[in-house]
Amino acid sequence: MIKFFFKRISYLFFSFIFILGGCHPSKKIKDPFILNIHLSAEPDTLNPITSTDAYSSSINSHIYENLVERDKDTLEIVPLLAERWQISKDKLRYRFFLKKGVKWSDGVELTADDIIYSFNKIKDPQTACAQLKVYYLDVKEVKKIDKYTIEFKYSKPYFLALEFCGGIPIVPKHIFADGTDFNTHKNNRFPVGTGPYKFKEWQTGKKIVLVANENYRGKSPSIKKVVYKLVSESNVALQMLKKGELDYMSLRPIQWVRQTNSDKFNDKFYKLKYYNPSFNYIGWNSRKSFFSDRRVRQALTHLINRKAILDKLKFGLGKIVTGNFYLYSKNYNKNINYLPYDPDQGKKLLEEAGWLDTNQDGILDKDGQNFQFTFSIPSSSKFSERLASILKEDFSKIGIEMSINKFEWAVFVEKIHKRDFEAVSLGWSLGYSGDPYQLWHSSQIEQGSNYCAFKDIEADQIIEQARVEFNDQRRTKMYQRFHEIIHHHQPYTFLYCSPSLVVVSKRFLNVKIHVMGLDFEEWQVAK
């Protein structure tokens, strides 16, 4: 009896599975005017003022607009929502004249009120936007001159003032000023903007959809619908790309080199590469005894074979950098060559600094203290883990004992804030214009971003003078000198500027690489 049931049930079960496996819904003919983009993590919110992650800014860049924008190739500031501006002689007042008739996607017109509202929200202590408040600390007030004119007033001159107030995130007052809490407003998940695309829907954990904005004042883009698909597994995303379920994604170096090389792949996809203003580095906490001596830091840089790691581990995809400015900007001093891999020179410098193996135990020591330190890395970075393991091996051959501490991101960030680290592996994602103040000025050592306690009088002076230097050429010279100073002191061992490795389906034409990367708003759908 039981046998009878059992057989029946198992037949039913397996046939069900087979049916499912075989006759799954047939591949529907896809709408060619849809672009499927890979999203590897879900943004917290789409409110441009409170959001902090890059995914959010990337999506918002197609929905929201600012007063100005940056030209994709020349990196110059050009008008966007403001048709022109005036800067006072004392460089303290910035007056913007808005374009007339610009509409939010719900039809309401954009006016100066929206900008005043946005600015007040940023300054409001109740708004959770600490990372943004920093940029507007020096803005004393924002005045409405008339319906289409506003004026920012700075308390002191600053060469980036135009960029900062021109780039202020603008949210629609008529939507947000309804009495509900700004930080948790329902339109944080339903953004309304003035850009070429408008928000359609957000299925949590699955996708975010944008469609072309019919109220857009400019030319309607060829791509009518953009779907950001959330796939956290990078390998799964690559499979989806190959199957045609994704059209646009970023690859890791190993995927670029080993998994996307077939002819079949190259027939269907473009492979494009461009460099962002970001770099990774090893930060030496100069408060700690080991790293307070410049010679030790230089020695350590000599002991790291950056070229070999770049060539083999990153398959040559990247460039070794020596300073914090954007590699392709004028500020980057191209005359500075990176310290080459030279273990002998490294040993010599360490000896000069007093580190010798006096007790023959294989570890360098000085004044009775062994050269032992911990290297803190975030658990989310695979590259950091590779780097750390390699460094541990290499350093131990010289007589330096390095142990690795891997922390989850929340803990890692807190340790940085508390300056609780000896050496750290991190990256900076900077803007294109790069004012070094926040990272390198000595006033930022205790509580700002100058975690490694870098201090140099001349560097401080240059930073301060550059902030008020409005002549680009003079400022560039100052920054190049600054770059020399940083290189001399080696507060970081700068590593690489890594390119974005992007793959785009050949379903689209006019896919151009600009200095700032790709812009799907200009792509055309192939017939």
Added chain:
Amino acid sequence: MKRYLFKRILLIIPTFLGITLITFLMIRLAPGDYTSLKAGLQGELRAGQIGQEILEQEKKLYGLDKPILVGYYEWVQKFIRLDFGKSRKDGRPVSTRLAEALPITLTLNLITLIIIYLISIPLGLFSAVKKNGFFDQGTSLLLFILYSLPSFWVALLLLLYLGGGEYLDLFPLNGLLSDGLEQANWWEKFLDFSWHLVLPVVTLTYGGFAFLARYTRANLLEVIGQQYITVARAKGLSENKILFVHAFRNSLIPLITLMATLLPALLGGSVIVESIFSIPGMGQLAFEAILSRDIPVIMAIASISALLTLIGILLSDLLYALVDPRIRLEGKK
């Protein structure tokens, strides 16, 4: 009996408070909090980092500057009013986020449970009847092997080899519903949904057969050995009738009591399975909440799960005592 019941229900309250207090303590004491997460993207920091006073301002916004016990007290107050607060991540009410993730996990777990029961029980019964035969030993070995396979490995292999891309393309790679099917009718959606569920369900079920099948087999064997079965045989009843009417039913009773403790397990998602198959369920929700120190979400999940477990244990104890009068409810004679 009633007094015992009352006493147990009353005891749930301090236990529950104890659990939630400990959870709250651990999260507050853990290094890192949500404000430092706003400092930047994973792996890279944005320049223009936060000054200390601005960070303090943010801390006040999230109530993290209050001492731990005060924070806990406030949480309890809100909890009593069934207000779970707002998630730190996106500001939406925690109940909304739970409402998104719960049905998915619930569905997955229910299907898993049903399949495990449907397969294990007949297997166990059959093994008991044909004790030590080829079927018994073979099944035993097979289930044993299945039980020992690590689930994340199996999930990865299933996805790789059956999930399309490079090898066989039998099943979808991720998620729960294919694109472009929003307009499809009910039946198509159902089929598509089932199709997406196959790989995750297989991963979740294969390990569960062993225990239940073994348990069923042992129970049936014990029942068969009982005196009343011998009596029934002596009376001349057919073997089948004996099995079905007497043995079968009696051996199922312990399984029912087992079900009661499964109540909270239904709500727990497997982080590993969910992350590999990109299923936005309770496992992912909880894991992500811990990583980002999203206190309201963590507390909501912990408290609901604790409450259900406590109720489940109570139910299970009661059912067991009800069913088997030999068991005493208290610890000593």
Added chain:
Amino acid sequence: MIISSWSRNWRDFKKNRLALAGSLVVFLLLLIALLAPLLANNKPYIYISKEKTYFPLFFDYPDLKDKDLRQNKYPGFKLFPPIPYSYSEYDLDYIVVGPSQKHFLGTDEQGRDLAARMIYGTRVSILVGLIAVLIYVTLGIIIGAIAGYYGGVVDLIISRLIEIMICFPTFFLILTVLALLGPSLVNIMVVIGLTSWTGIARIVRGEFFRIRELDYVKASKLSGASDFWIILRHILPNSLSPVFVSATFGIASTILIESSLSFLGFGVQPPTPSWGDILSQSRDFMDFAWWLTLIPGAAIFITITSYNLVGEGLQEAFDPKK
């Protein structure tokens, strides 16, 4: 009385061929874990050059410092361990390369030899398995014994404690505590140990309730023996058989938990190799680097199966219903 029942159980156990096979594998794994530095090392056991005989693997020689004796420029007789690589040495020219003559099981993303890392990974698994289980078995026995022996209010409180522990979803409790303490091998062992004792406690408590009522215990009490003595000498030894069984299964599940934790990124610190960690690292190249997925997964599977087989065998051997 106690001794003879154990030897009977041992005889029963031996009859079970699968359990024996499992024990053999467990023994082998223990051996590998112990002998790891002798099995995978970039120094030879013995090196006979023209001038001198060295034993580089066992001793440090100043004149051999920093010399890679695998190279041909050091002539002489050299005997290397079966895997002539250390688990942390990397080779950037052999990144993610499949099994070959040079690297028996292939290499990982840094060019580290997989076989060497697998061998050392055994240490992590065995260590975590044994120590975590030791911790929680000890805890469980103590708590269960106290609850089971004294009953009443003591039992009430302890049962509530057990309930509280059960109510925490174990995995998330572990994750939360690791977030608090920081991931490291020691912390993982301790955390698993501190969160998994409830099962043992309940078993021991149950056993104590049962044995406590038996005549010989009552007799012992009447004759004035102290509680401690009764627990230790009379009740405890007879209640241990289900504990053994549970502990053995526990080792298997602990190894699984550690692998899962490593897989999620909460495991050991680099460069310590752990099978779960190796598996996790391989996710990105699963479609062409099959060795990085298949081999660690198989190792975890075989280890768990073996422990489970032993547990099964013990369970059958100790079965009071025989």
